[in-house]
Amino acid sequence: xxxxxxxxxxxxxxxxxxxxxxxxxxxxxxxxxxxxxxxxxxxxxxxxxxxxxxxxxxxxxxxxxxxxxxxxxxxxxxxxxxxxxxxxxxxxxxxxxxxxxxxxxxxxxxxxxxxxxxxxxxxxxxxxxxxxxxxxxxxxxxxxxxxxxxxxxxxxxxxxxxxxxxxxxxxxxxxxxxxxxxxxxxxxxxxxxxxxxxxxxxxxxxxxxxxxxxxxxxxxxxxxxxxxxxxxxxxxxxxxxxxxxxxxxxxxxxxxxxxxxxxxxxxxxxxxxxxxxxxxxxxxxxxxxxxxxxxxxxxxxxxxxxxxxxxxx
Amino acid sequence: xxxxxxxxxxxxxxxxxxxxxxxxxxxxxxxxxxxxxxxxxxxxxxxxxxxxxxxxxxxxxxxxxxxxxxxxxxxxxxxxxxxxxxxxxxxxxxxxxxxxxxxxxxxxxxxxxxxxxxxxxxxxxxxxxxxxxxxxxxxxxxxxxxxxxxxxxxxxxxxxxxxxxxxxxxxxxxxxxxxxxxxxxxxxxxxxxxxxxxxxxxxxxxxxxxxxxxxxxxxxxxxxxxxxxxxxxxxxxxxxxxxxxxxxxxxxxxxxxxxxxxxxxxxxxxxxxxxxxxxxxxxxxxxxxxxxxxxxxxxxxxxxxxxxxxx
Numbered sequence: 351x352x353x354x355x356x357x358x359x360x361x362x363x364x365x366x367x368x369x370x371x372x373x374x375x376x377x378x379x380x381x382x383x384x385x386x387x388x389x390x391x392x393x394x395x396x397x398x399x400x401x402x403x404x405x406x407x408x409x410x411x412x413x414x415x416x417x418x419x420x421x422x423x424x425x426x427x428x429x430x431x432x433x434x435x436x437x438x439x440x441x442x443x444x445x446x447x448x449x450x451x452x453x454x455x456x457x458x459x460x461x462x463x464x465x466x467x468x469x470x471x472x473x474x475x476x477x478x479x480x481x482x483x484x485x486x487x488x489x490x491x492x493x494x495x496x497x498x499x500x501x502x503x504x505x506x507x508x509x510x511x512x513x514x515x516x517x518x519x520x521x522x523x524x525x526x527x528x529x530x531x532x533x534x535x536x537x538x539x540x541x542x543x544x545x546x547x548x549x550x551x552x553x554x555x556x557x558x559x560x561x562x563x564x565x566x567x568x569x570x571x572x573x574x575x576x577x578x579x580x581x582x583x584x585x586x587x588x589x590x591x592x593x594x595x596x597x598x599x600x601x602x603x604x605x606x607x608x609x610x611x612x613x614x615x616x617x618x619x620x621x622x623x624x625x626x627x628x629x630x631x632x633x634x635x636x637x638x639x640x641x642x643x644x645x646x647x648x649x650x651x652x653x654x655x656x657x658x659x660x661x662x663x
Numbered sequence: 664x665x666x667x668x669x670x671x672x673x674x675x676x677x678x679x680x681x682x683x684x685x686x687x688x689x690x691x692x693x694x695x696x697x698x699x700x701x702x703x704x705x706x707x708x709x710x711x712x713x714x715x716x717x718x719x720x721x722x723x724x725x726x727x728x729x730x731x732x733x734x735x736x737x738x739x740x741x742x743x744x745x746x747x748x749x750x751x752x753x754x755x756x757x758x759x760x761x762x763x764x765x766x767x768x769x770x771x772x773x774x775x776x777x778x779x780x781x782x783x784x785x786x787x788x789x790x791x792x793x794x795x796x797x798x799x800x801x802x803x804x805x806x807x808x809x810x811x812x813x814x815x816x817x818x819x820x821x822x823x824x825x826x827x828x829x830x831x832x833x834x835x836x837x838x839x840x841x842x843x844x845x846x847x848x849x850x851x852x853x854x855x856x857x858x859x860x861x862x863x864x865x866x867x868x869x870x871x872x873x874x875x876x877x878x879x880x881x882x883x884x885x886x887x888x889x890x891x892x893x894x895x896x897x898x899x900x901x902x903x904x905x906x907x908x909x910x911x912x913x914x915x916x917x918x919x920x921x922x923x924x925x926x927x928x929x930x931x932x933x934x935x936x937x938x939x940x941x942x943x944x945x946x947x948x949x950x951x952x953x954x955x956x957x958x959x960x961x962x963x964x965x966x967x968x969x970x971x972x973x974x
Contacts, residue, residue, distance in 0.1 A: 397972070404766055407970045426768050434766035440759025444677075456669040457767040501763065 357382045357509050357541050358403060362412035365398050365565075372398045374565035375412070380543055382508075385535050387556035388545040395565040396545040397437065400511050403543070404434045417508060430458075433502025437513040439494060443487035447478065447497055450486060451504060458505045472500040476530060492523035499530060510534075511543045516551050524548075528555050586626055590619040591644035592635070599638050606630055666769035670777025671784075678785045683746055688789060691743075694735040695793040699800055701726035706805060715934060718809040719816060719912050721801040722794075732797065733908050736790070737901060740824055741856045743789060744831025747782040749849040751775070752839045752966060762971050775966050779836060779959060786828040791821055812937050819911050819941070826951050827904045831856070833958030840962045840969065859899035867895035900954055903947040910944045918943055 358380040365373040373395040380386045401407040405425025419427040441450045455465045476496040516524035560570035613620040702724040722732040755761040838848035871892035896902045914934035
């Protein structure tokens with residue numbers, strides 16, 4: 351991977367607060383045009399990493415570059431091309447949506463005569479044109495989040511860093527936000543760095559993820575690859591709850607095509623396989639004359655990956 | 664430098680449309696107008712054909728109950744300074760606006776500079792407007808136009824008020840940078856103001872009486888007592904400010920001469936020229952200006968190094 355293909359490159363990045371390492375020797379490269387999910391529990395160092403990337407805080411050691419600019423020494427150049435949406439995004443409540451965006455536009459040195467046009471354009475993207483002249487204090491959390499997206503789009507960013515994009519939103523609104531991110535990524539070729547602990551939502555849109563725990567990058571790669579690492583190659587995981595579990599059944603299941611492993615937990619069986627073979631499994635169990643009380647299939651289960659990595663602590 | 668101007672303009676708009684601005688303006692106008700009324704009713708008794716500076720009496724004459732304009736203004740300036748500074752940084756931080764603003768391509772100091780300048784501008788407008796209103800009313804009712812020296816003295820008076828307000832604003836911005844809660848920063852600033860304005864003189868007297876007991880009637884002791892109390896109370900910028908404006912606006916005033924204390928009844932003094940008055944208060948002015956600069960500089964440095972988190 352050459353440096354030209356990457357928009358964020360961190361090398362040996364560390365941050366200490368009172369001798370406590372929050373980010374520990376982090377080496378991470380984020381490619382241009384991808385949606386990268388930075389995952390980890392609260393306090394894993396995600397936000398600190400983001401603050402260092404945007405130049406809002408200085409690393410204790412190591413370096414971080416955004417589009418070839420050093421975030422610590424050239425923060426202005428970095429901020430010119432990077433949109434950052436903090437976790438707890440705030441707007442001036444006594445100003446209208448338009449007023450808030452106009453302020454951002456002015457801070458970004460956009461010529462006065464273009465500001466109005468630009469605001470209409472970004473509000474259109476987040477479908478908030480009608481709310482243009484409403485005071486921000488009347489907005490819901492989801493609307494503020496959308497306004498936040500409009501706010502970063504004002505500067506035509508090449509990279510958008512979004513801290514906890516779906517935090518505190520209901521599923522419908524969260525999905526809308528994610529869809530907008532996906533569209534922007536495809537249509538405007540904006541690279542996204544999302545940080546989250548809501549994995550099930552992230553796995554829908556992230557092309558690659560990195561898992562952060564106690565400041566260390568435990569694993570990174572596509573969701574599929576992370577799954578392979580964890581389940582010994584298996585892409586699918588089928589969970590069975592049976593009336594009873596016999597050893598012969600387990601042996602027969604293991605002999606099925608594409609099955610990699612079978613785990614037994616009480617009356618439950620976990621079949622790890624490379625293909626959706628639910629039909630084969632149910633046929634087999636039927637011949638054994640055993641009743642199936644439940645059958646579930648999980649594909650690319652990021653949550654499983656996540657749990658696994660955090661169980662190991 | 665467009666970013667400073669952008670922040671400045673936005674803050675100014677916020678100040679002018681805020682309720683606190685309207686309330687303060689109303690309070691100060693009421694205080695100013697009532698003191699003008701008092702001055703106008705008493706001006707005949709004080710001014711004689713000999714007094715060359717009748718116009719300045721408008722600002723300095725006290726009534727039986729109501730204080731003079733300069734008494735009012737020395738009370739209100741710290742309040743204005745504190746009100747327009749105490750939440751400058753921490754409210755932005757708490758509302759989550761600060762990290763959003765600082766992720767725009769601007770130097771971080773644009774924010775604090777723009778805010779300080781907007782606060783000072785608001786303060787200047789409040790003070791200058793009431794001084795001009797009083798001057799206008801005075802011109803109309805006493806019919807004596809101010810001399811050029813009086814105009815200069817009023818100009819210096821406004822300037823000193825702005826520097827003094829700048830000190831309080833710098834101090835309250837310092838607390839807004841270092842304290843997370845706006846309630847904490849305003850209370851700390853007000854506590855310091857109350858201490859310096861009301862308690863320090865009492866403490867100064869107590870210490871002076873302890874060292875040089877007033878029961879000892881010798882002149883040397885009396886002078887010593889006065890000097891100690893006076894030196895201690897000069898720790899407070901409000902004492903310095905009071906001295907400075909009373910010498911600028913009352914041309915016959917000079918810094919108190921304790922050697923004359925109790926010896927002779929001070930005869931009516933000749934007015935000093937503006938230059939001489941300024942020389943008298945030069946140290947006070949320098950200290951007020953440097954205190955304002957020091958307070959702002961400390962908050963500037965802390966703010967520049969601070970880590971801005973949204974949570």
